[in-house]
Amino acid sequence: MPRAGLSPTGVVDAALALIDEQGLEALTLSAVAGRTGVATPSLYKHVRNIGELRTLIAQRVMEEMTDLVGTAVMGRGGPEAVIALMRVWRRYAVEHPFRYAAMPPAPLTDPALAEAGGRLLEVVLAVLRGCGLDGGAAVHTARCLRAAVHGFAVLEVAGGFGLSEDLDTSYRLLEKTIVDGLLPAEND
Structure with a gap:
């Protein structure tokens, strides 16, 4: 019992x-x-075991992130939504570094995590659709977006930015780089 x-x-x-x-x-x-x-x-x-507990933890982390990202982008579109997504993703990773580390790098390949990972991915892809990206272009952009945000946040948590310049200023430059470099121009 x-x-x-x-x-x-x-x-x-x-x-x-x-x-x-x-x-x-x-x-x-x-x-x-x-x-x-x-x-x-x-x-x-x-x-059942520690493996199942790790899976349940990863599911919860992805659910938390999906909720936070979804809320952050609600009512926003285009570059504004991308920046909101980037900011909330970074904030979660920095405020909860150990939880964030529990999220596996390839959740979609794990049947136990594919549903939770798919929901998070769908929010990201919806944001990118709002920027005029779909199909393969959206997938490539989502990969670049994830790599940029993840890399910055993980380095930030690890103390990898030891210079005195403001990290938020650096992150705003990353946001601008992503928006300017990955999203289609509004006049195209």
């Missing part, structure tokens, strides 16, 4: 709290069990 009040959602909540505080490498079933006040074997009533 599962502990009253504990559920797969509660286990994921506890795991995310652990990750937020101690990093992804601290994630073990024993540590999550300690957080939830149960013995480790009791977690198996809620998750």
Whole structure:
């Protein structure tokens, strides 16, 4: 009989709290069990193993990002929506670096993550459709957009920008570079 009040959602909540505080490498079933006040074997009533827990965490992260990105771009179009997407993506990665690290690089290739990853991708592609991009052009642009935002945010979190110039100014330059370089000109 599962502990009253504990559920797969509660286990994921506890795991995310652990990750937020101690990093992804601290994630073990024993540590999550300690957080939830149960013995480790009791977690198996809620998750099959650490692999399933990692999958549930990745799903939650992608759901959080989809909600945040969707909200940020709502009512916006064109370059304004792209910049809103870029800003919220960076903010999530910087404010939740360990959660962000739990998102696998290729979620669409994992059947357990494809649905959540697909929803996030669909929001990105919808933003790009609003910029006149569709099909292969949208996919290529989405890849470049993801690489740019991910790379900047990961380097920022790791302290990879040690010079004194303002990071937000650098990021605005990245936004301008993406908008000017990847999106079709408005007069084309």
